Amino acid sequence: MENDFADLTLFITGPTYVREEIKKAAMLPDFGHRDKEAKKRLEPAINNLKRIMGVEGDDNYKLFLIPGTGSSAMEASIKSLVSDDETVLCVSVGAFGKLYYKIASSNKNNVELLEFAPGQAIDHGVLREKLESLKPAVVTITHNETSTGVINDVAALGKLIREHNALPLVDGVSILGGAPSDIKEGNIAFYCGSTQKCLGLPAGFGIGVMSEDALEKAEKVGKRGYNTDLIAHVKKGEKFQTLTTTPTSLANQLYFQTNYIVEEEGIENRFKRHMEMKEIVHKFIEAELPGFQLLPEKENASPSLTCIKVPASFTIDMLKDVKEELRKDGYLMDPGYGKMNKALAEQGRPLTIRVAHMGDITPEMLNKYLTALKDALMKHIGVQE
Ligand SMILES: *Cc1c(COP(=O)(O)O)cnc(C)c1O
Numbered sequence: 001m002e003n004d005f006a007d008l009t010l011f012i013t014g015p016t017y018v019r020e021e022i023k024k025a026a027m028l029p030d031f032g033h034r035d036k037e038a039k040k041r042l043e044p045a046i047n048n049l050k051r052i053m054g055v056e057g058d059d060n061y062k063l064f065l066i067p068g069t070g071s072s073a074m075e076a077s078i079k080s081l082v083s084d085d086e087t088v089l090c091v092s093v094g095a096f097g098k099l100y101y102k103i104a105s106s107n108k109n110n111v112e113l114l115e116f117a118p119g120q121a122i123d124h125g126v127l128r129e130k131l132e133s134l135k136p137a138v139v140t141i142t143h144n145e146t147s148t149g150v151i152n153d154v155a156a157l158g159k160l161i162r163e164h165n166a167l168p169l170v171d172g173v174s175i176l177g178g179a180p181s182d183i184k185e186g187n188i189a190f191y192c193g194s195t196q197k198c199l200g201l202p203a204g205f206g207i208g209v210m211s212e213d214a215l216e217k218a219e220k221v222g223k224r225g226y227n228t229d230l231i232a233h234v235k236k237g238e239k240f241q242t243l244t245t246t247p248t249s250l251a252n253q254l255y256f257q258t259n260y261i262v263e264e265e266g267i268e269n270r271f272k273r274h275m276e277m278k279e280i281v282h283k284f285i286e287a288e289l290p291g292f293q294l295l296p297e298k299e300n301a302s303p304s305l306t307c308i309k310v311p312a313s314f315t316i317d318m319l320k321d322v323k324e325e326l327r328k329d330g331y332l333m334d335p336g337y338g339k340m341n342k343a344l345a346e347q348g349r350p351l352t353i354r355v356a357h358m359g360d361i362t363p364e365m366l367n368k369y370l371t372a373l374k375d376a377l378m379k380h381i382g383v384q385e
Contacts (some may be wrong), residue, residue: 011369013146013174013305015196016359022201023220025256026249028059028302033102033246034088042240048258052267053181053191061183062215064230064237065254066206067244070173071103071222072227073206077140077169077190078104078183079228082220086137089130089166091115091122091144092190095147095337100140118340119307121300122152122293124160131164143191144175144235147337149307149354150296151175158186162258162315167214174196177261178274178358189214190230195250196276198304199256204250210234267291272304277357281306283371284324288298295344307336309350311381318380319353325376331369333376 010017033038042281046063047056047147055061066072082088087110090101098113104263105111114130116122131139141159144151154170161168167189172181173316176193177200182202183191196203210230218224226232227244261270262278278301285292294301309320319335326333334354335341341351355373 002091005185006327008327008366009103009369011356011361012332012360013177013354013356014194014336015366016061016198016200016356017361018123018200018202021260022253022360025253026202030248030251030255030365033241033248038246038251039240042242042246045251045254045258046240048145048239048262050209051155051262052177052258052323052338053183053193055183055209057074058184060212061209062234062237063137063207064233065246066208066227066233067204067241067242067247067249068206069196069203070171070192070206070228071099073192073194073208074100074140074169074171075103075107076206076208076225076233077192078107080224080230081167081169081190081214082138083221084108086110087134088138088140089134089136090140091127091142091150092116093120093122093148093150094118094145095141095339096145096173097142099199100142100169104140111294118344119150119295119297121150121296122157124153124156128160128164131161131166137164138169140169142302143170143172143301144288145179145180146174147307147340147374148295148352149302149305150300151179151302152300154182154188155185157174160189162187163329167217174283175302175304176357177270179271181209183209183311189212189217191383195254196356199254199257199261201253202250203236205254206240214351226228236366238356250251271303274364277361277363278303278306278365280363281308281357281370282356284374288370288374293378305354305356307352309352310377312350313381314351316341319351322353322373322376322380325379329372329376331372333373 195201235253295307
């Protein structure tokens with residue numbers, strides 16, 4: 001069919017670049033989602049995901065797929081794990097921490113937000129004080145904040161939240177498949193992700209992992225909804241099916257890709273590659289982009305995307321021009337998280353851009369992209385509008 005679709009390499013923070021082999025895997029045979037053929041795809045996919053997320057061989061954890069996306073899983077966690085009279089604390093270091101708050105407060109009555117400034121990670125001391133004063137039953141955190149490129153310490157935060165007798169729920173959407181999930185290390189009750197970020201697939205599944213004690217908690221929560229009932233999702237996951245109709249092309253791709261990650265690339269190598277790409281971008285900023293700065297402190301910087309403060313002379317429109325410049329080179333560039341840049345512009349503070357280095361992007365691809373990005377930025381740096 002004729003179209004005018006541009007064939008761009010996505011360097012945005014999701015959806016991310018999808019390899020040619022993965023595109024072909026979408027053409028593996030279709031199947032019925034209640035037929036025995038479903039299990040041939042989803043049993044290996046679920047087992048591989050358990051290994052990628054570090055919960056293989058542990059009966060305490062169930063893994064399931066929710067047709068939808070990461071936020072479908074986030075919403076299900078609120079509907080299924082919070083009773084109406086309980087208090088939820090949503091800890092936010094950026095736009096996606098606020099998304100969990102939005103989801104929680106649109107479903108439940110007693111929801112509080114604890115916010116940290118853009119570029120900061122969660123301050124454990126401040127959180128401890130909040131846990132002591134508020135005594136929430138459930139706490140949500142973001143593993144990897146996509147708007148600012150900050151990674152939080154899930155292992156330590158999970159333990160801290162458990163010490164205060166609350167259930168830790170983790171949004172790991174932009175890091176699942178790119179770094180360890182630390183689910184067991186943090187005694188996490190619920191952890192979720194999606195397919196279109198560090199797993200290098202198109203969007204279409206929310207991926208959830210849930211602990212035995214969270215499952216017991218869900219039994220006591222009243223109306224959990226239908227699509228948002230984690231018990232129903234867990235039951236289908238145990239049969240290697242999904243609650244609602246499986247997106248079959250994506251299931252074929254998930255089968256193919258998780259097999260590739262576990263058997264060919266190797267999980268550790270994949271995590272290492274993400275760390276290497278982070279270092280490449282950090283070094284590039286220091287060596288090639290004078291006047292540009294990493295937004296977070298180095299020790300809190302994300303392995304899957306880098307958020308960069310641009311010189312004060314850049315306006316939102318100039319960054320849009322940079323994006324269009326890179327489109328000519330075949331790239332889709334990320335000119336920063338929209339709402340955050342708007343707020344920064346209003347405060348007269350320097351804006352940000354983001355470089356995603358997630359999924360199947362290679363160091364070679366990243367180096368080429370950074371060179372093109374530098375050229376486009378330099379072309380516009382002197383331009384006043
Ligand atoms: C992308 C993203 C989401 C939203 O995920 P969807 O799969 O689009 O629902 C949530 N949290 C984080 C941290 C993200 O990066």
